[in-house]
Amino acid sequence: MQIKLLLPTLLLYTVYSFSQHPTESTTKLEETGIWLGSYFKVRLNDKLGYYSEHHYRERNALNNVNSFIGRTRQIYNRFGLNIFVNENFEIVVGPTLVFNFSPEPGNINFEKYTVEPRIWHQWIIKSPKIGRVKFIHQFRFEHRWKRSNVVDAEHDYTNRYRYKIFSYIPLNKDVIEPKTLFFSPSAEIFMQSGSSIVRNPMEDFRTYNGFGYVVNKSITLFAGHMWTIGQKSSGYEYKTSHVFRFNIYIGIDARKMADKLPKINLGY
Template sequence: MKSIFYMHTKNIMVVILLLCFAFAKAQEEQISPTESKFKEPKTKYWVNTYGNMRISKRLFWVAQTHFRFEETKDTPFVGQLGQIYNRHAIGYIYNKKANFALGGVLRLNFNTSEDGSGPNMIPEYRIWHQYQFAVPLWTSMAYHRLRVEHRWTKGFDEGDEFIFRNRWRYMFRLKIPLNSPKLQSKTLYIAPESELILQSGKSVVGSPLEDLRLNATIGYIINPRLTVAAGFMYSFGQTLEDGGLYNQNYTARMHIYFSPDLRKRKNKLPEIHFRD
């Protein structure tokens, strides 16, 4: 079991190194910034729902809705609504330790600029696909997730047009039970997590590192179909306009995971889902 975990981890790290090398080669002719500067951290608050609805032996429907708030001048964390996510997909269960998904995203971006110029809301469109692998590790579970997003975004300035970019995301997460020998009903767990998000495209001049997210979460498995969790995340990444200027964010997050089984009763399997 331990050797399997190391084998999966080694393979994932090779993929990450190849991606980083490709980005480095693509950017080597660009003029590098003379120095790096970090903006003052911005505070945010996310409320996220994650639905994985079983519709057949192999297929499940991914239905996620996220409400993302951010600070204003006088109110930290929840001062104003920044984005609403609607992410959907059809997933395929290869086995208990691997699944894949393909779908689309409609994100509503709200104008949070202090001067209030420009439209109040602009939609963002994405096509996404992901590949997730779960590996038992003693009493815990380790998760590797590779996600690729093809996105069309637009700014709020007059004359801005939609631009196309690709996002390349790798996430590693551990789930460690605290009051039970394994992840089961009525289990409290902690989940350290890190995610690297790279971007590419004609509009990405010298800013391949869109985000690096470091997150710690504590959760509670109510039953095999419902889990609640809360956590705190620190993230930073290059701005699209200037590769030497970095954003920083402190984000409080709350999550609800639900996994209804829409199949006939005789086909239902009462097990803790791993597709979060």
Template sequence: MKYFFFFLLLFPFLVAAQQQKEVKSQLQTWVSLNSTFRVSDHWGFVGDLHIRRNNFVADNSFYFLRGGVGYWLNEQLSFITGYAHLWLAPSTPGYKTFADENRWYEQIAYSSKVGKVSLLNRFRSEQRWREILRNDMSTGDYSFSNRFRYLISIGIPLSANPFIPQITVANEVAVQFGKQVVNNTFDQFRAFAGIRQSMGRGWSYDFGYMFVSQQKASGYQYDYNHTIRLFFYYTWMRKHGKQEKEPALQYEDE
């Protein structure tokens, strides 16, 4: 009996020990091509392709395609809605089946300037249906969640020459809600620092380091992803002859 009471006294501490924060650190590479096609002053289309790899470039993480239609109230304020599909690689060693994710999204983006510094605020809402796999096979079921994201991005020019890189930093927070979301309402935090540079003829890129913290479904397990990020951007404007003085603030990321 005394051992029973001793166990009862220790039980809360044993549970607490099991629930201590567990962190898995990964090195990733993330490459994407993001395009914007402005067919009029107010209307346009967006489309992008993303590839992310684990263990630098050795292993699959995901493949991602997205498209959408946008309305630009002016050059500062835009509204975009569209569909995306993600192929998510299995995390269990030896498994080969990718999980599908279907996603609808809506976003509002507002860009402004403080002196020469460019600012972007973006709000995005996502409705996500992720395929449930069991023993490396599809169950035919999907889990649903809503995710809300807020991003702030800052561009700091170093020169009036558009071909001299800008300094760029960005932070994003994502929270999610749904029947299956019990312990990980806080989904992700992302922090990026790098350079953004124009390449001419509507092309630009950003390159740098991004840290991603993602809370897993258990609530106490986290992925810390140290990511080398290289994003290319292409913007096509119907108005010919208009030259951008600096690479536009872009906001097409997974």
């Protein structure tokens, strides 16, 4: 019941947030970028697997929001133990290590990069197919120890709560299989809490839509556009961004590989 109430609660809060300070609120495009990502998923046995993500994120040059590249934003590494509860429900838990680069490269008042460790866990819930369309719900929780790039800044502990709904819609076939082109729309809301979070609990809202191509059973390519909007610390100012994302997904089923390996007789 709590999970069913979470989405409408978050959506109502989003509407409420945007309604505050109607004569003072401002929205500004602050960032553009290009993100490159790789995703790995290895099925070890019927219940366990290995999961990881590795991202390189570039953002626009300083004072040129139309450039999309010019400054390294983040190098992002997420790892996890994948637990398959059943075919429609899985859990991932593990560590994350993020390198956050200076917003002003060369400025001696900023460190070149800071290291941000996190602990994260998520639930993936797959809904029954409706025709060709399958909806997937992702609940992700992150515990972060982050530092500003300002020299000698202290660590700031915050929690982040994310809900994402997305789907895969095959375009040239009835089901997603090798040689399938598909469309994937998604929407995700980010909420946050912590001693430093006072007026800006809505960290981000994202729409991410793109097209994918299933090369074979192990490799899928994906490219899309992401638009974001989030509260600044004032609570009534909002920042937006436009990002183009290019990803590769690699999935390996080690169970099938084990079946193909020759048996070794260790008895002499």
